[in-house]
Ligand SMILES: Nc1ncnc2c1ncn2[C@@H]1O[C@H](COP(=O)(O)OP(=O)(O)OP(=O)(O)O)[C@@H](O)[C@H]1O
């Protein structure tokens with residue numbers, strides 16, 4: 001037995017030289033998917049020293065109870081107190097999930113969007129990659145050459161010799177089944193060789209079943225028109241000199257921006273590099289995908305409908321370097337390409353490029369940073385660029401490239417505003433006014449097709465009591481209920497709440513409940529009754545629930561089986577239907593009057609984009625925009641196709657308002673079940689930030705707190721305040737300086753939204 005004294009010496013008090021040795025141990029730096037900024041150091045068990053790499057996941061004892069917790073190894077250090085550190089429990093991944101570039105990028109996201117590195121990492125690696133979806137552990141056999149020489153190859157029985165020959169021919173480890181097939185034997189000889197020690201056994205992950213891919217017919221690149229050619233040449237300059245630059249491709253609708261991207265990518269691919277093309281989720285249609293697949297040998301598509309297994313497979317394919325072009329929605333900005341040469345963001349003005357959960361990143365800014373780190377160009381394309389992007393280009397930070405004309409010299413369609421205040425039909429509650437009705441008739445009778453745009457789904461967006469004048473609201477949310485006639489329900493559009501439409505007012509008890517306003521369902525009824533001989537199709541999130549329904553609907557329209565297509569923003573963007581000769585905007589005012597600094601910009605964008613769907617062939621086309629505010633600059637400039645004019649007017653307003661793009665904002669949104677608690681917490685938080693800004697002399701304005709525009713949502717009361725500064729970094733600095741000192745509450749939650757787009 002060991003004497004107790006000696007035992008103690010070993011357990012508690014390492015000898016001085018042992019301590020010195022331990023201090024020199026390399027430790028893993030680990031971050032967790034928690035809102036905590038710092039990385040934690042862990043000892044790496046002997047077996048993993050020198051093997052563990054940054055980008056691999058590990059399990060570590062964490063927190064008070066030392067609960068085994070998954071974290072990301074982000075680097076290594078030699079801390080002073082290494083001897084006292086806890087050890088990693090397990091290394092989860094055999095290979096890093098991310099390379100150093102992507103680690104750097106996620107670190108940047110954490111800093112820029114005020115979340116932790118671990119939270120950023122956790123978001124960008126898809127779940128399917130984390131759980132190795134669609135793969136199975138498989139056993140592989142390879143030859144142990146040394147054992148084979150020792151035991152003598154010539155002495156082997158014929159079947160075993162055939163196994164060796166099969167493995168030699170393959171030149172890589174094979175599964176038993178594969179060997180049996182090519183050596184034409186059973187499993188006996190394989191096992192025999194394994195037992196002799198001649199075959200080495202390894203376990204490896206492999207795809208459960210490789211998916212079949214449809215061959216897509218190849219198409220030639222189009223011959224660019226002079227404007228497109230000039231644009232391409234301008235883009236190729238930074239590309240050829242291999243430097244980072246952001247190029248804003250401002251091209252009117254139908255100017256052939258996509259063809260310019262494609263021919264730029266052609267050059268990127270010729271260098272053996274890859275391109276990432278981001279498009280809004282809604283534009284990821286089979287047509288868009290086919291457009292790329294018909295031009296390049298290997299295209300990976302990343303969209304939100306992929307199963308975990310499919311996503312994992314695409315991720316592996318991309319990270320193996322065997323993909324030329326990645327086309328995808330927002331999160332494709334994180335595609336693990338090996339030699340990225342270009343990033344393109346099409347329709348860069350789309351708000352869906354901003355993620356609305358933590359980390360609330362904007363794919364455009366992430367792309368800019370990624371392109372900068374990689375020293376490659378970034379192309380932003382749009383017919384209606386955001387003021388943020390346009391202002392940068394005007395200041396010369398980014399390069400502006402313009403396509404002023406549509407391809408094949410097609411003119412932009414004439415756009416006219418129709419004042420609904422003077423239209424007797426609209427005044428009496430119709431959706432379709434006289435002018436649009438006449439225009440629809442002319443269009444369909446001439447064999448053309450019509451697109452009607454209305455940004456409101458449901459039948460009637462307002463339930464309202466005529467007796468007391470109150471809107472009938474959702475009990476959980478500060479929002480009036482929408483009547484969905486087809487389902488016989490009054491529904492809330494932000495929570496799940498739905499009831500039978502009340503016959504009497506819940507407030508005053510009078511049987512005076514009225515339905516007010518027009519949604520897509522009611523518009524559909526109106527079209528059907530006015531144009532019974534023509535087929536009408538409604539596209540909104542109610543009719544397009546099923547997977548594939550969007551494509552089916554667009555297909556029917558493309559084939560001419562449907563003459564009138566009506567719907568929400570789903571039909572407003574990117575569609576290229578040559579036979580559309582009329583576009584009608586039923587109500588241009590829905591966004592205009594929202595309490596949002598970007599209301600005018602969004603209205604302009606929407607009209608310009610919807611209008612862009614008309615007149616895309618020699619048949620021509622026109623656009624009618626119903627509004628009760630025809631004098632609003634956004635509407636006037638949009639009808640005149642005057643983007644630059646709009647920007648000049650709007651930017652002045654933004655400067656006066658100290659709003660983006662001149663100022664950066666971070667919005668802190670707080671919510672809790674009790675209003676007074678939220679108010680109190682918001683006040684104390686704002687006070688801490690205000691005081692810190694004063695003391696540290698950081699030029700940050702703290703605006704608010706105030707009730708959020710939607711003050712109650714999903715039973716939670718909501719308040720918000722904003723931090724505003726001319727430099728985004730100033731806000732970051734202030735936030736970091738107080739993060740640890742901010743008040744805490746178990747009843748009030750908050751999120752920080754940097755560069756917020758959604759102000760609700
Ligand atoms: N050089 C060209 N010659 C002939 N046709 C072209 C050429 N370039 C593009 N096109 C065609 O013109 C149409 C419009 O092009 P594209 O969709 O690229 O425009 P866009 O600028 O992206 O439009 P939007 O902003 O409205 O989506 C497409 O059908 C495309 O095939």
Ligand SMILES: [Zn+2]
Nearest residue numbers: 474477492495
């Ligand atoms: Zn609700």
